Amino acid sequence: MTDADKAEGAVEDPSAASGAADDAAAPTGAPGGGGADTAAAEAKPGRDLQQLWVCGFLAVLGVLVIVDAARLGGFTASNDPIGPKPVPIILGVLLFAVAAFYALDTVRGGHGEDEGANAGDRLDFKTVGLLCAVFIANALLIDWLGWVISGSLLFWGAAIVLGSRRYFLTLAAAVVLGLATFYGFAIGLGLGLPAGVLQGIL
């Protein structure tokens, strides 16, 4: 789940989320971000300084990887001279390096592909949040309610969040889809989907 937390930290609107800011501000300062903080103050248009969140994410990932690697027993055997430790350590160091260069690139005005199309847009984090909530509800309910009910709720909820206003039609489509996939894939093709509370009825 650590990955998820950090991802959210990197994605959320930095101006709004103070909780997430604590999360990512520390590492942004640590690896080559010292100059970035001062640069953020004098942000020029055309530079996409939100990219520093990505650098922060990479650095946090680097810390996680190295902390975990340090915990590993460094034992070696004749059939495995280096053990499981070196690869994560190399990855951690590379993560710091890439985070630093990325920050440098950002401060110098670098940007990813088709930046003009996306960078300026205000992203609608409310819709994203609601969509995530619907998704998590499915994850929590699937084992109890079974795929047909929780999957239908997922489809219905997601369609409503994304702007569908024909509630009953959408619900009908969702239930048809849930039943069709359950009978087609779980019973027909042997896919492991749970029946949940409808066990014995379906």
Add this chain to the structure above:
Amino acid sequence: MDNLNSLLDGFAAILTPGNLLIALLGVTIGTAVGMLPGLGTAMAIALLLPITYGMEPTQAFIMFGGIFYGGMYGGSTTAILLNTPGQSSSVVTVLEGFKMARNGRGGQALATAAIGSFVAGTIATIALVFVTPITVEFAIGLGAPEYLAIMVLALVATASVLGSSRIRGFASLLVGLVIGTIGIDAVTGQQRLTYGVPELANGIDIVVVAVGAFAVGEALWTAARRRSGRDEIIPVGRVWMGRSDWRRSWGPWLRGSALGFPFGAVPAGGAEVPTFLSYVTERRLSKHKGEFGNGAIEGVAGPEAANNASAAGTLVPMLALGLPCNATAAVMLAAFQTYGIQPGPLLFEKESALVWTLIAGLFVGNAMLLVLNMPLIPVWVKLLRIPKPYLFAGILFFASMGAYATSGQSFELFVLLALGLIGLAMRRFGIPMLPMIVGVILGPMAERQARMALQLSGGEASGLLGGPVAWTVYGVILVIALWPLASLLRRRMTRDREAVAT
């Protein structure tokens, strides 16, 4: 001739009513998913992979051949009609294809793309039949250090050659490598990066990574931009080609196939370079240069053929070396692994029947697409009229179904969402997705080879460098890595010279 006999056996395995039906099913749903805007071939395969989990390996692979070509076919249709390339390899097709559709020649554009894909797919699959065994013979002589070198090459090349920014490519690659490290270490059995979460001990499934980053990420990205309006869809007339269209198309088809296959077969050659080369070549050779930029049929025929040939070409390193170089191959490799089959030089000896069935399935799927789907294009286009809320709700629905089915635990759904958020961030910041996917699957393999190499040399570091083959590969890696430095130096020098001159 052995190969041809094995291939005929493969055909024999397919040509039963039940298996043909499965191939048809694969082709149909492959096309349907490939057509969905924003999703490409790799996505079609990743989303559909879980539905094969309950099948026999043979049938699963027949379905796969169908999904593989169906997904590509669907992707190019969307690219031409919606002006939205679902993947980077369709970018060039869109240049002329969308213009043709605008000019009322959408039917011809789709026809030349479809027939060109068939021609290129057939040529490239035949080439695959002959080239793969040769690659296998070469690969059988390679040891762990050589494999390590080739894998490092594939990783470095995907991260730095594709996309516009190397640093973002490497960031994506490193995230993928970290995800690949999660789980129980294969040699010592120690848990890495699980932080005490028992569900992480088996690692994160590549299907969950691909579906999360591509499909869930795309759904979140759409939600984030509040783009609920429908895209403009250009009506297609009858899908056919006149005599002059045929005359202008067959050359580009053949040249595109010839360009695409070798690029696909080389680790990390990719489809972008050959499609672009094909476009440039056709523009130079064309007698209708004026039409380029306004909808020239050659500009659709060539790149589309190159795209398909390159996709089939990537199966060579995938089957012969176990080396996936694009997202599609990475997901296919994962499919092999779910059946306990490890692609590589020994695959053709151990699982000969299965591989040849897969290859025969590619031929059959390709032919089915041409015969059955071309007349149906206008029907398929109706799929594009699905309102966005339903479309993306459906994508989330199927993504969740597939991810849950990989292990039967709802934990997978949380991982899926986490990766979807990473995918959302990558879209927002223009970070390429492919290096991450390739890193997840290739990273652990490279680590295993490195440790095996050291084991063979008794811990001597020189064991990592191996012999001349590995040295050559490392030389190539150095060239790729140092290339931007060289061009930077050249720019600096010319700038200095200009400064002196003024």
